[in-house]
Amino acid sequence: MIETITIATFIATLFFIFIRPWGLNIAIPATLGAVFIIALGVVSNSDLLTISSKVSGAGITIVATVVMAIVLESFGFFHWCASQLVDRSRGSGIRLFFYTNLLCFLMTLFFNNDGSILITTPILVLLLNHLSFTTKEKIPYLLSGALVATASSAPIGVSNIVNLISLDIIDISLYRHTAMMLVPASVGLFFMVLLLYLVFRKQLPVTFETKKFEIKDQIHAKIFGNHAEDLNPKKVARFMKKVLLFVFTVRIGLYIASYVNFPVSIVAVVGSLALLGWRWYYLRVSPLDMIKKTPWSIFLFAFSMYVLVFGLSNIGLTDLVVRYLEPFAEASLYQASVMNGLAVTFFSNLFNNHPALMIGTLSLTAMTIDHNVMESMYLASIVGSDIGSLILPMGTLATLIWMHILKKKGIVVTWWQYIKVTLIVIPPTIIVTWTLLYFWLEWLFF
Numbered sequence: 001m002i003e004t005i006t007i008a009t010f011i012a013t014l015f016f017i018f019i020r021p022w023g024l025n026i027a028i029p030a031t032l033g034a035v036f037i038i039a040l041g042v043v044s045n046s047d048l049l050t051i052s053s054k055v056s057g058a059g060i061t062i063v064a065t066v067v068m069a070i071v072l073e074s075f076g077f078f079h080w081c082a083s084q085l086v087d088r089s090r091g092s093g094i095r096l097f098f099y100t101n102l103l104c105f106l107m108t109l110f111f112n113n114d115g116s117i118l119i120t121t122p123i124l125v126l127l128l129n130h131l132s133f134t135t136k137e138k139i140p141y142l143l144s145g146a147l148v149a150t151a152s153s154a155p156i157g158v159s160n161i162v163n164l165i166s167l168d169i170i171d172i173s174l175y176r177h178t179a180m181m182l183v184p185a186s187v188g189l190f191f192m193v194l195l196l197y198l199v200f201r202k203q204l205p206v207t208f209e210t211k212k213f214e215i216k217d218q219i220h221a222k223i224f225g226n227h228a229e230d231l232n233p234k235k236v237a238r239f240m241k242k243v244l245l246f247v248f249t250v251r252i253g254l255y256i257a258s259y260v261n262f263p264v265s266i267v268a269v270v271g272s273l274a275l276l277g278w279r280w281y282y283l284r285v286s287p288l289d290m291i292k293k294t295p296w297s298i299f300l301f302a303f304s305m306y307v308l309v310f311g312l313s314n315i316g317l318t319d320l321v322v323r324y325l326e327p328f329a330e331a332s333l334y335q336a337s338v339m340n341g342l343a344v345t346f347f348s349n350l351f352n353n354h355p356a357l358m359i360g361t362l363s364l365t366a367m368t369i370d371h372n373v374m375e376s377m378y379l380a381s382i383v384g385s386d387i388g389s390l391i392l393p394m395g396t397l398a399t400l401i402w403m404h405i406l407k408k409k410g411i412v413v414t415w416w417q418y419i420k421v422t423l424i425v426i427p428p429t430i431i432v433t434w435t436l437l438y439f440w441l442e443w444l445f446f
Helices: 002-019 027-040 045-075 077-089 093-110 113-130 135-151 161-170 174-200 233-259 264-283 287-293 297-314 317-329 333-351 353-365 371-386 397-408 415-444
Strands: none
Touching: 002 027, 002 297, 027 297, 045 077, 045 113, 045 161, 045 233, 045 264, 045 287, 045 297, 077 093, 077 113, 077 233, 093 113, 093 135, 093 174, 093 233, 113 135, 113 397, 135 174, 135 397, 135 415, 161 174, 161 297, 161 353, 161 371, 174 233, 174 371, 174 415, 233 264, 264 287, 297 317, 297 353, 317 333, 317 353, 317 371, 333 353, 333 371, 333 415, 353 371, 371 415
């Protein structure tokens, strides 16, 4: 009976997370489900302590990254980036397509996947409206951008809270994860963009009328000591490049901290505080506004989802997955990796990549296998969770958020429109990425 109630609670929680009735914050159904599981006694006090230790560092790092993104938005940084897209595309719709995807890739690398979706989608809609693109012409840029922004958390673990938590559980440093994943996952993403181009090439406008994308209203003139109507473009560019260099330095600092076994979350917090101080100096905006703007519910959501997954693990789901996957772990390294990646891909599209990767990671730690094999299987599961999950819209929360934002902007992308593209693009991409990963690990690490 306890097993049935636990599974039913998990399914009900996911249902309410997906449909978000009354615009409900996703942390609320997750928390209610977790509280119920705890009340059932399925998750012990020691489990809660374990979950707290795993979630806290990752949650702090992601929140600090979100704070940095909010500060940059207040500078007008992202609108400036969009204006650069228009200028550098020089009236070519094809060039704009590749620059748009590059922006989404870098946004996730510098910040995180959900933040990338939340920031780039409204700006891209604004940009495409400004260029007078039709709805049919907008879809390639918006859909490819969303897929790239979500999938770009695969190369580096710090761009996704679930990846960060799983790294801690599997005992792989952020530095080692990036060294093993950056090249194969990035090449895999480039392959995905090429496939997206082939799918959308007939919808892309060959040329468009070049119009200056005005950003004066989004940039605080007092940063540069000018009035909004006569902002010096060169001065703006110099400032934005300094900001970008600072963010890049903080990002590099995370990997250095990981390499020397220093808490990554501390570096992230120091970086966000420094950027807040920078904004305070220039704009005289108190950092206290971050109390309202920061999505603190990230902590609650991540903690609650892990409670639910621990509950499923405690009633035997982990043992079931181990019994299925462990025989493959004793076969070839490539077969073991792909089978584990396929399992996470399947579960991600069935009920979302967050719990799927959590279950997959806990199952790996329960296996009696060589650590190199475990690392390879884990990295393949990251590909399944971050890229393979994109086959269906419900595979990631970022995709559902993206669809919700577009609907509010008057652009409707149906599930069928979405799936027609992802069924062509995602399966080849994950196969190519798993193959690249295998040869990369064999060549450099194993």
